[in-house]
Amino acid sequence: MINRRLLALMLQPLMRDRRRLLLAFILLLTATAMDVLGPWLIKHYIDTYLVPRDLRVEPLALLLVLYVVSQGLAALGRYLQTLYFARIALDAVHALRRRVFRHVMHLPQHVHDATPTGEMVARVTNDTDDLRELYVEFLATVLQNLMLLIGILIAMALMDIKLMLIAATLIPVAAVIIWGYQRVSGPAAMEVRRLRAGQNARINEAIGGMSVLQAFNQTERFRMRYHDLNVAQYHARLHTIRISALLLRSALDLVGVIILAALLIGYGADSLVDGAEIGVLYAFVTWLGRVSEPLIEITQRFNIFQQAGVAGTRLLSLLDRPRAASGNDHRAIESADYQLESLTFRHHGAERHTLEDITLEIPEGRFIGLVGPTGSGKSTLLDLLGGLQPVTGGRLLLDGRPIETLAPSVINTVMASVPQEPFIRSTTLRDNLLMGIEADESAMARAIDEAQLRELIDRLPDGLETPLGERGLTLSTGERQLLALARALLRQPRILLLDEATASVDSLTESRLNRALAALKGRVTMVVVAHRLSTVAGADEVVVMQTGHITERGAPRQLLENPGGDYYRLWHQSPAVNG
Structure with a gap:
């Protein structure tokens, strides 16, 4: 379950460089605006010039230049904002990993005695790395696609409010699918994490005591114990993959097809009454694909968010362990007795x-x-x-x-x-x-x-x-x-x-x-x-x-x-x- 403390742990490192974050966000908005502009320019070309067969060179050349420039700026903006978000993410993980390792170094001796070395290593490396995936793969993707989704909906509303409302029904359906995915996949992701920590602990134990295992002919027994863990993690991961395959792209693709059919029916009704423009249909079909794709991207990345939530929970449980008590008397020792x-x-x-x-x-x-x-x-x-x-x-x-x-x-x-x-x-x-x-x-x-x-x-x-x-x-x-x-x-x-x-x-x-x-x-x-x-x-x-x-x-x-x-x-x- 994602709570306020967990969100603070995951998002607070991102706020360390607000200037770079603001610049990345501006680049994201620019790329989104240019991306949305492309279908509108083609719609304008179809309805203003192609359908009336007005093929004058000057306006068509101007539209072509605007289209190429807008798509070039969109590509450049996406490239730069990806670099900025990646740099922010790496800095955030660097800071978080230092914080976790510093805390581990000051934990009481009994914590280290009771915790397998492999599990402690997994907390410092694997769990913090999962948060890096959250920053690079999830947050950047979510922000990029969320901005694209908002821009497309605004452009749709300006063009045809009725058709926009039909396309927008995809959003609450996607929200329900994401909620269901979170409910089902949470325990599965936690089990995968637990088994991976067990694997690390077992590997560390076997390598550290290899001479003893070989001397006492115990290598096969340890191999089987690791094999059992490996099989268990295989089935746990397969379970999470099945959940993702069912509730993410497949479900949203189906919903997208249904809404596309509704959009075509709605456009047909409008064309009988008001004589709707062909360019509007092209723009809406193009934008609908781009509405569906951001939602699919967001939901597909949601398993990363789920894994990051599990990793963050494990990190919080480690950071919540009190450090070894230490005094604050800094006077020099006079007598070593x-x-x-x-x-x-x-x-x-x-x-x-x-x-x-x-x-x-x-x-x-x-x-x-x-x-x-x-x-x-x-x-x-x-x-x-x-x-x-x-x-x-x-x-x-x-x-x-x-x-x-x-x-x-x-x-x-x-x-x-x-x-x-x-x-x-x-x-x-x-x-x-x-x-x-x-x-x-x-x-x-x-x-x-x-x-x-x-x-x-x-x-x-x-x-x-x-x-x-x-x-x-x-x-x-x-x-x-x-x-x-x-x-x-x-x-x-x-x-x-x-x-x-x-x-x-x-x-x-x-x-x-x-x-x-x-x-x-x-x-x-x-x-x-x-x-x-x-x-x-x-x-x-x-x-x-x-x-x-x-x-x-x-x-x-x-x-x-x-x-x-x-x-x-x-x-x-x-x-x-x-x-």
Whole structure:
């Protein structure tokens, strides 16, 4: 259903360049006037010169020149107004796509976690592209044909009001057909859109996990799942095509033929009574074809309007999702320390808390290790410390201030993180290291050395200029982790958060990461989530977590002296405690 908000979303971008829009409209009016003038000139020629057999050269030559000039101006006007409307449409879509993408970049983490990547991509690309079709194909066509329709009706009325009224009956019939088409095709168009988003999500899922699918012999199962979606979308699209074929051109062509018959009958009656002119009949038959054609063009483009309405509804549902809350405290961080006071957290839509009653102090420069079994809440706590998730209970203070009150730019100036699965672009190693910031060669060299990445760079054929391929697949898992650490250190952070940085690396890479952490100890506030307990063996304090609670904390050596403790048990159960 098209409502005011949806119309505003679809039409507001067009009003950004009103001057160009006004010029396009003037060109449209000019082209329409010249278009309508053509049949009137031929009518004048038939009734004034051809029927009376007055074949003087001068007036006929003048009529010919006027006809050629009018049609030339009509063609030029249509060409120019098409260019202007296309430029306006492209600018509008450009602005809308930037708005949607900017909003996506600021959505809370739980929205991205719950939304398949393919569906989010479809919102930003396919749905905005459907609005481009609305601007280029629908609005330009509707305005052009609407102006032509009005001009033709005015010319008909000036020539013969009775015949004009007969021809005008096509308009309310077309309105009824359009209304019926909208009612029937709306749900079908929504289903097509839903299935296409599902296809994008399935393709993205399959390509992203291709190695796993092949390793577990699941490619055929995923192919069949995609095949089922493809077949469903095929039938949904076929349904929309059948609706369009029945209610658009076929129905209007039939109505046009009926009205043409009525027009001929009406003309015949007039000719018996008043002796109607042959030129009038020619003009009306020509204009009737041009009345029918604009209506057909408008109704045929209405499926684009329908699809744009569906796309706009989906975009509105995305834009209506509130952005991640961010504070407006722009004061610089003076002390990179944390205080957690009875902190609780529950994921969006979850029934149970992920973290409960977490009380902890992390002084500046302290190295804290977070350990515990899978699902104990370690990574969630790290997300809270990084400001990626909102605090739902208790307090989390950074520099003595609630972290939710701090502006993201303030947090980003002092904090860097190394996730378990580093984000690597397909560009060069240098681009991945800088990731949008500026740094001189000496700063880059220092970060590379601190992250133990020098050996890798010396081994690569083009050094820092070596392309890394899609998701950095030319690097090993450990090398990607070292690159992520170097990227973080290049920002010279005062707080460093690492999530399972050694979970999937070999012993040599782990020892390099451990040496890098040891070199940072005391200089940077570090919170490290680790399954390999040897990674946090040098920590100032280890915090053991179980099912969202802190069950034990203390220096590693102190915790190992308690045979009944959770850390002692984890140490002796871990296969990697000795590297």
